[in-house]
Each structure stands twice: as structure tokens, then as C-alpha cells.
Amino acid sequence: MPTSSTSTTVPGANRQYTLGDWDNRSAVRSKKTSYLLPPVAEVQQQLHSKDWFPPSFIHYFKHPVIRQSSQQTRHRLAANHLVYFLNYTTILEHKIVNRSVETLIHDELGIELPHAMKIAALQLYTDEGYHALFSFKLAEQVARFYDMPVWDAPPKRIRLLLDLLGTCTDEYRPLMWFFVGFVSETIIAKELLDLTGNTLVCTVYQMFREHLEDEARHSRYFSEVFQYLWPRLSPELQQDSARHLIDIIFVFSEVDEQWLGASLASAGICALEATDIIQQLQAPGARAQRARSSAAATLQAMKRAGFFEQDAHRTLFSQSGLIDA
Numbered sequence: 360m361p362t363s364s365t366s367t368t369v370p371g372a373n374r375q376y377t378l379g380d381w382d383n384r385s386a387v388r389s390k391k392t393s394y395l396l397p398p399v400a401e402v403q404q405q406l407h408s409k410d411w412f413p414p415s416f417i418h419y420f421k422h423p424v425i426r427q428s429s430q431q432t433r434h435r436l437a438a439n440h441l442v443y444f445l446n447y448t449t450i451l452e453h454k455i456v457n458r459s460v461e462t463l464i465h466d467e468l469g470i471e472l473p474h475a476m477k478i479a480a481l482q483l484y485t486d487e488g489y490h491a492l493f494s495f496k497l498a499e500q501v502a503r504f505y506d507m508p509v510w511d512a513p514p515k516r517i518r519l520l521l522d523l524l525g526t527c528t529d530e531y532r533p534l535m536w537f538f539v540g541f542v543s544e545t546i547i548a549k550e551l552l553d554l555t556g557n558t559l560v561c562t563v564y565q566m567f568r569e570h571l572e573d574e575a576r577h578s579r580y581f582s583e584v585f586q587y588l589w590p591r592l593s594p595e596l597q598q599d600s601a602r603h604l605i606d607i608i609f610v611f612s613e614v615d616e617q618w619l620g621a622s623l624a625s626a627g628i629c630a631l632e633a634t635d636i637i638q639q640l641q642a643p644g645a646r647a648q649r650a651r652s653s654a655a656a657t658l659q660a661m662k663r664a665g666f667f668e669q670d671a672h673r674t675l676f677s678q679s680g681l682i683d684a
């Protein structure tokens with residue numbers, strides 16, 4: 360078991376490749392939250408001044424049609440968005456992130472890992488199972504509050520990620536799984552970062568805050584694991600991986616237009632306006648901008664690992680619009 364000699368050179372070295380004080384800090388070990396919505400009348404009262412989901416996090420809320428719509432319409436759209444996001448989270452945690460973490464726990468990468476890194480991976484796996492549970496519980500309640508129809512189709516991002524993984528060779532696939540987890544875990548914390556308590560329905564805020572606290576640790580951990588693994592890959596593997604990382608980052612900025620179309624219709628937005636809203640989100644410039652902004656922590660971790668010291672990698676990433684030329 361190597362005890363990384365580099366660990367003495369970084370701040371907080373004794374915590375490298377760990378989730379810090381996991382036993383006392385992680386939600387699954389330390390929180391007793393019920394994640395139950397208040398009674399209906401109280402939720403309705405809160406909705407006079409609070410939201411189901413931060414409007415600034417919903418890209419299509421900037422569209423004039425949504426901005427000029429009634430508060431009732433915006434609440435319904437935000438509730439739809441929340442339920443979709445929570446159901447997507449439940450799937451992501453189980454089927455994507457935890458599958459990724461398995462590659463570290465079960466030595467699937469063919470690279471020897473520090474013992475602390477494996478223990479943290481086992482803890483992270485447990486965290487994600489709990490996140491899936493509370494996301495699922497809250498999604499159910501909000502869906503019931505509005506009597507929403509069930510949306511069964513797998514979220515587009517999950518489908519695209521599984522497609523990418525399906526096109527890899529068997530040999531490369533474990534590394535691809537790791538990269539998917541790395542991108543996902545460094546993006547999600549950014550998505551939840553700006554939440555504040557006085558603007559969201561109380562239970563939603565509590566759930567997001569507890570998730571975010573865990574995800575801040577996960578993001579730091581995955582960044583460190585990436586920095587450990589990257590220099591240990593052959594130049595050929597690095598070259599192949601650079602392209603795959605771009606593909607993965609772009610998947611996380613995808614909009615599920617089928618679901619969004621249904622959501623807009625359920626809130627009374629007419630088909631013509633809905634088409635315009637969706638087309639604006641899909642414009643190549645808008646897509647690259649979303650990807651670049653949501654992947655800021657991902658790109659930072661890659662930079663720290665020396666990824667952009669290769670001219671070829673810099674060129675690929677600037678051509679994709681993820682970094683400046």
C-alpha cells in the first residue's frame with residue numbers, strides 16, 4: 360500500500376484522498392432530517408415568497424415567455440424541474456456515480472491506489488445511496504402535491520452517458536467510467552453552490568444543503584483522484600481520453616427537450632412558444648457556454664493535473680469552446 364510521498368507537499372496533506380471527517384460530517388452518518396414537506400397550506404403559504412427551485416438555475420427561465428408568465432405557471436415549471444432533477448439525481452447516483460466509484464474500490468483501472476483513496480471511495484458510495492433515497496422521497500412528494508403525470512423515459516443525459524460507455528472497448532471502459540464519475544462529481548457541486556435558504560421551500564432547501572455539503576467533499580476527492588491517475592496514464596491513453604472528456608462534459612450540459620416540451624405543455628405554454636424556448640437552449644453557442652460554465656471546477660482540476668500542458672489537449676478543448684484559445 361503506497362503512502363503517497365506527495366501528500367506531505369500539499370495543504371491539508373493528512374486529508375488527501377479522504378472525505379475528511381466523514382463519520383461526523385456526512386449526511387448519512389450525522390443528519391436526522393425527515394425530508395417531509397410541510398402540510399399543503401403551509402407549502403402554499405411559503406410559495407408566496409419562495410420557489411421550488413432557484414430560477415437562476417433554470418436556463419429557460421430567462422426566456423421572455425417564461426419571464427412574463429404568471430407566478431402560478433413559474434411555480435409549476437419549477438416544480439416540474441425539481442421533480443425531474445431529483446429523479447435524474449436518483450438514477451445518476453446509483454447507476455453512474457456509484458458505478459464509477461466501483462472502478463476505484465475494486466481495482467478495475469489497473470493502477471495501484473492509496474488505501475485512503477479506496478476507503479473514501481467506499482464512504483462516497485454510501486453517501487450517494489443516501490442522496491438517491493432522499494432525492495426519491497422528495498420527488499414523490501412534490502409530484503403528489505401537483506398530481507403530476509409519471510415521466511418514465513430515462514433522462515437524456517443518462518441515455519447519452521450509457522451510449523458513450525457502450526461505444527468504448529472493453530479494455531478502456533473502466534477508465535471511461537472513472538471519467539464520467541469525475542466530470543459528474545465536479546459539476547454537481549457547482550450546480551448546487553449558490554443555493555440560499557430564504558428563497559426555497561424549506562424542505563427543498565434543507566435537502567439541497569445537505570446534499571451540497573457532501574458533494575463539496577466529493578468534488579475535492581474526485582479532483583484529487585484525477586490528479587493522481589492522470590500522470591499515470593500512457594500518452595496514448597491520455598490522447599484518447601482528452602476527446603472522451605470533452606464528450607462527457609458536453610453531455611452534462613444537454614437539455615432533455617422531450618421532457619421539457621411536456622413540462623412546458625403541462626404549465627400551459629403553447630407549442631409555438633415551447634419550440635422557441637427549446638431551440639434557444641439548443642443553439643451551439645448556448646450549449647458551449649453552459650458546458651464551460653458548469654464544468655469550471657472540472658476544468659480547474661484538469662489544469663492542476665497538468666492536462667493542459669499538452670498542446671494537443673489545449674487545442675482540442677479550445678476548438679470545442681470549453682477554454683479560450
Ligand SMILES: [Fe+2]
Nearest residue numbers: 452487490574
Ligand atoms: Fe450525491
Ligand SMILES: [Fe+2]
Nearest residue numbers: 487544574577
Ligand atoms: Fe457525490
